[in-house]
Amino acid sequence: MVSRRKALTLGGLGAAGAAGVAAGATALLSGGGTPAAAAKAAADAIEFYGEHQAGIVTPAQDRLHFVAFDVITKDRADLIELLRQWTAAAARMTQGHDAGLIGAVDGIAEAPPDDTGEALGLPPSGLTLTIGFGPTLFRTADGVDRFGIADKRPAALADLPAFRGDALQAEISGGDLCIQACANDPQVAVHAIRNLARIGFGKVSVRYSQLGFGRTSSTSRDQATARNLLGFKDGTRNLKAEDTELLPQQLWAAAEDGANWMSGGSYLVTRRIRMIIETWDRTSLGEQEQIFGRTKGEGAPLGSAKEFDEPNFDAKDGDGMPLIAKDSHVRLAHPDHNGGAHLLRRGYNFVDGSDGLGRLDAGLFFMAYQRDPRKQFVTVQKSLSRNDSLNEYIRHVSSGVWACPAGVSGAADFWGRALFA
Numbered sequence: 001m002v003s004r005r006k007a008l009t010l011g012g013l014g015a016a017g018a019a020g021v022a023a024g025a026t027a028l029l030s031g032g033g034t035p036a037a038a039a040k041a042a043a044d045a046i047e048f049y050g051e052h053q054a055g056i057v058t059p060a061q062d063r064l065h066f067v068a069f070d071v072i073t074k075d076r077a078d079l080i081e082l083l084r085q086w087t088a089a090a091a092r093m094t095q096g097h098d099a100g101l102i103g104a105v106d107g108i109a110e111a112p113p114d115d116t117g118e119a120l121g122l123p124p125s126g127l128t129l130t131i132g133f134g135p136t137l138f139r140t141a142d143g144v145d146r147f148g149i150a151d152k153r154p155a156a157l158a159d160l161p162a163f164r165g166d167a168l169q170a171e172i173s174g175g176d177l178c179i180q181a182c183a184n185d186p187q188v189a190v191h192a193i194r195n196l197a198r199i200g201f202g203k204v205s206v207r208y209s210q211l212g213f214g215r216t217s218s219t220s221r222d223q224a225t226a227r228n229l230l231g232f233k234d235g236t237r238n239l240k241a242e243d244t245e246l247l248p249q250q251l252w253a254a255a256e257d258g259a260n261w262m263s264g265g266s267y268l269v270t271r272r273i274r275m276i277i278e279t280w281d282r283t284s285l286g287e288q289e290q291i292f293g294r295t296k297g298e299g300a301p302l303g304s305a306k307e308f309d310e311p312n313f314d315a316k317d318g319d320g321m322p323l324i325a326k327d328s329h330v331r332l333a334h335p336d337h338n339g340g341a342h343l344l345r346r347g348y349n350f351v352d353g354s355d356g357l358g359r360l361d362a363g364l365f366f367m368a369y370q371r372d373p374r375k376q377f378v379t380v381q382k383s384l385s386r387n388d389s390l391n392e393y394i395r396h397v398s399s400g401v402w403a404c405p406a407g408v409s410g411a412a413d414f415w416g417r418a419l420f421a
Contacts (some may be wrong), residue, residue: 036337038108042184043123049093050407051264052252055128056369057241057342059220061182063187064212064271064348066365067197068175068400071137071386076147080420082203086131086179086196087414096124099195116198118191125185129192131415132268132402135159135175138412152419154259156267156372157403165396172208172272172398180268180367182346186211188334200251208398210272212348212365219346225299225307229349230280232292233299236307237335239344250342253371261418264406266369272350272398280393291389293328301330327389331378341376343368363394373401 042062046054073079089099098104100114107113138153139145160279179196183189190211197206216228217235221242228234237389239246248254253262280288285296293311294301302309303323315323324331335342346369351362385391405416 001092002148012063017091021301029338031098042282043125045095045124046126046128048129048408049410049413050084052407053128053130053265053404054094054407055130055180055182056266056346056404057247058126058128058182058250059223059241060215060217060346061126062127062184062213063182063186063189064365065181065186065193065209065217066212066367067179067181067193067209068134069177069179069197070207071203073203074146076420078203079147080416082200083416083420084414085199086413087408088190089195089199090415091408091411093098093119094124094127094129094194099192099199099265116188116191116194118194119188122185125188127181127183127188127192130180130182130195130404132178132180132404133157133416133419134175134177134400134402136174141305147420149419152259152261153260153412154253154257154403156253156259156262156374157401158279158374159380160269160373160399160401161382163291163381163396165385165391166399167395167397168395168399174400175207177204178270178400178402180267180346186213198206200259201402210350210365211352212334212350214349216347216349216364217345219344225306228347229275229277229351229362230288232288232294233307234364235345236294237333239342246342250371251344251369253256257372258298259403261421262403262405265404266371267373267400268400269366269368269373270398270400270402270403271366271396273364273366274361274397275397276360276395278361283393290325291329291393293324293330325389327387329384329388329390330403332383332388333371338379338383339375343370343380345369348365365418369404 001136028282046058048054071079093099098115102114104113104115104117104120123189129307135157139150179193181189181192215226217238218225219241221240225233225236239250251266253265255263289295289302299307301308302326303312303315311324313331317323331337347364347366350365351360355361368377405418407417
């Protein structure tokens with residue numbers, strides 16, 4: 001195997017390489033301890049193989065490149081072969097190697113390289129690649145079972161209902177396949193998606209993609225809570241990798257859920273949420289805090305001192321009104337008001353230029369993993385869409401739901417093998 005980053009990577013996937021990968025993952029989970037260690041952890045490789053796909057409970061990286069594909073081949077064998085090729089390329093790229101075995105510069109001059117080359121010299125940068133299968137992979141919108149897998153569609157992979165206030169654009173919603181690339185270097189994430197799209201030429205086409213920066217959720221207790229573009233801490237109550245009792249209940253699918261091939265996997269909901277930030281920026285601080293139900297600086301629930309204090313929804317102000325308003329975001333999203341539903345969020349901020357009317361096209365690319373969207377995301381979003389005072393400042397313009405299978409066990413395994421067995 002030719003390494004595209006010989007001086008910076010693990011030098012292969014043998015025993016020494018595996019030990020290096022494990023050390024990198026441990027450093028990420030531990031927070032690194034020192035600035036130098038933290039910088040090294042941000043550059044290190046994340047193990048690709050394992051019980052669950054990386055990029056779910058992995059400590060959230062700084063950058064995102066998400067892509068949804070339409071499958072244009074009608075041949076089941078072609079799709080399976082593509083998934084094999086993608087898996088092999090993902091295993092290489094996440095460890096800091098070129099997408100192909102020959103690489104960007106070591107092939108013959110008369111043939112295109114099997115890696116595009118823009119990540120040459122860059123470290124792995126914590127790259128993770130996570131795949132998901134959309135409802136239309138199992139049966140198209142007009143009812144066609146292209147690949148003989150319609151009977152394997154999990155019940156939990158149900159189309160999301162229409163929510164009040166949705167302004168969804170079909171061209172940036174749905175899709176047959178998705179891949180989430182997260183890394184601490186945007187060029188590494190873009191390189192990974194670019195090469196998977198290149199490998200898929202003629203079998204898949206890009207439906208839409210989204211770049212993201214500045215993670216808006218923490219997936220480990222070693223990470224500080226990040227802020228969204230409205231300036232508030234986001235996802236304070238997010239599920240964390242350390243929530244070992246909650247994860248089997250709320251995150252990981254199980255065989256008893258009705259789809260054996262999804263055991264150890266999770267369901268992803270994606271929503272592109274446009275923020276009307278120019279209107280928000282003219283709103284008073286007090287009203288902003290009332291809308292969220294939290295202080296803007298510390299992120300504490302109103303009436304409390306610290307971010308992680310439990311909200312007191314019974315507290316009253318001097319006029320006998322709820323201190324945390326009934327239409328506040330924190331109240332409506334809280335598990336206590338949604339049947340105990342938790343989500344593991346991995347969202348990112350985005351700014352995609354302007355809309356031609358003098359306003360920034362900016363907001364949140366929301367991503368949330370869960371065991372069953374019907375019981376978790378749908379429950380929470382129904383409550384928010386009906387009553388959340390934040391709705392004045394946001395618009396949901398894109399939507400997707402995806403079945404993300406369990407992890408890849410080794411080099412002989414591939415993404416989706418159990419589905420197509």
